[in-house]
Amino acid sequence: xxxxxxxxxxxxxxxxxxxxxxxxxxxxxxxxxxxxxxxxxxxxxxxxxxxxxxxxxxxxxxxxxxxxxxxxxxxxxxxxxxxxxxxxxxxxxxxxxxxxxxxxxxxxxxxxxxxxxxxxxxxxxxxxxxxxxxxxxxxxxxxxxxxxxxxxxxxxxxxxxxxxxxxxxxxxxxxxxxxxxxxxxxxxxxxxxxxxxxxxxxxxxxxxxxxxxxxxxxxxxxxxxxxxxxxxxxxxxxxxxxxxxxxxxxxxxxxxxxxxxxxxxxxxxxx
Numbered sequence: 001x002x003x004x005x006x007x008x009x010x011x012x013x014x015x016x017x018x019x020x021x022x023x024x025x026x027x028x029x030x031x032x033x034x035x036x037x038x039x040x041x042x043x044x045x046x047x048x049x050x051x052x053x054x055x056x057x058x059x060x061x062x063x064x065x066x067x068x069x070x071x072x073x074x075x076x077x078x079x080x081x082x083x084x085x086x087x088x089x090x091x092x093x094x095x096x097x098x099x100x101x102x103x104x105x106x107x108x109x110x111x112x113x114x115x116x117x118x119x120x121x122x123x124x125x126x127x128x129x130x131x132x133x134x135x136x137x138x139x140x141x142x143x144x145x146x147x148x149x150x151x152x153x154x155x156x157x158x159x160x161x162x163x164x165x166x167x168x169x170x171x172x173x174x175x176x177x178x179x180x181x182x183x184x185x186x187x188x189x190x191x192x193x194x195x196x197x198x199x200x201x202x203x204x205x206x207x208x209x210x211x212x213x214x215x216x217x218x219x220x221x222x223x224x225x226x227x228x229x230x231x232x233x234x235x236x237x238x239x240x241x242x243x244x245x246x247x248x249x250x251x252x253x254x255x256x257x258x259x260x261x262x263x264x265x266x267x268x269x270x271x
Contacts, residue, residue, distance in 0.1 A: 002077055002088075009070045009089075010096045013063050015039050017100065020059040021125040024052050032122070067093045087168040091161060095192050098157040102150060102196060103228075105130060109146045110227045120227050154189050161185035183271040190264050197261050201254060203228050208250045 019027070019040045026033040044055040055062075067090055075085025108124035108131075127149070134140075134149040165181035207229045215222045236249040 002074055005070065005073060005077075006092055009066055009093065012039075012066055013093065013096065014100060016059050016062050016066075017126060018122060019044075020056040021122045026122075027052075063093070063097075083168065083171045087164060090164050091188060094157065094161055094164065095188055098153060098189065099192050099196060101127065101130060101153055102192075105146060105149050105153070106231065107224075107227050110231055120223075157189050157192075158182065158185045161188055187268045187271050190268050194261050194264050197257050197264075200228070200232075201257055204233070204250050204254055204257075207233070211247070 015036050018032070019036050022030070022033050022036065027037040028034070040055070044050045044052075048055075050058075068086075070093065071082075071086035071089035073085075074089050075082040078085060078088075104123040104126040107120055108127035110120050130149050130153055131145055134145055134152050138145065138148050140148065162178075162181045162185040165184040166176065166178065169175060169177040169181060203225055207225050210222065210225065233249060233253065236253050237247065240249045240252050242248065
């Protein structure tokens with residue numbers, strides 16, 4: 001039940017963040033925008049009587065309210081107490097937000113190299129604050145800023161999640177355990193990267209299967225898969241030549257991802 005609740009919470013957070021990144025026109029005419037608007041408008045416009053600008057400003061507050069409600073519900077459903085319930089909920093939400101913004105930075109960066117798609121524009125806007133923050137102290141042009149931006153995201157996650165872990169330790173043991181709190185936060189961030197690589201594995205498989213059927217490039221799902229995989233698959237194609245008519249670069253990439261996930265899992269074991 002808690003797992004299903006977690007999926008619902010993450011879906012709502014994703015909708016809130018996408019709504020804040022979309023223009024009013026996109027919410028009315030874009031297929032994804034229409035889906036987002038169908039979920040948010042009954043609350044924002046009908047119940048709360050908010051304008052688009054006002055709801056966008058309050059988006060972080062809405063996410064925080066959902067996280068608190070998530071914590072209360074988890075505490076009620078589990079027998080581990082309210083402290084564990086809130087720690088579980090906040091940690092889970094923070095990990096998802098890290099994953100969401102990592103995807104946003106990666107997909108948003110494809111605009112500079114592969115052009116605008118149905119999704120890249122939204123994610124570009126979502127990632128832009130993090131890119132600007134990174135450029136404020138590391139002035140790098142173009143997509144050279146992507147990796148530093150991801151490092152900044154990971155570092156901020158570790159700092160915030162360390163406070164959650166520290167609060168949990170203080171509430172349950174009464175001791176200030178700074179090192180275990182930092183280790184727990186780093187391990188949580190690494191688990192997010194492992195999960196992302198697992199998702200990326202399936203996207204590569206789907207991309208390879210798509211190459212056999214020549215799907216419509218204007219299809220939003222096709223555009224999303226291409227936007228997520230092309231930045232990594234393109235360099236692999238340059239390094240690994242095809243065998244006749246068969247492109248083996250996806251196979252090599254899957255093997256590399258497999259070993260990277262193993263290395264990250266072992267790294268967690270060392271913390």
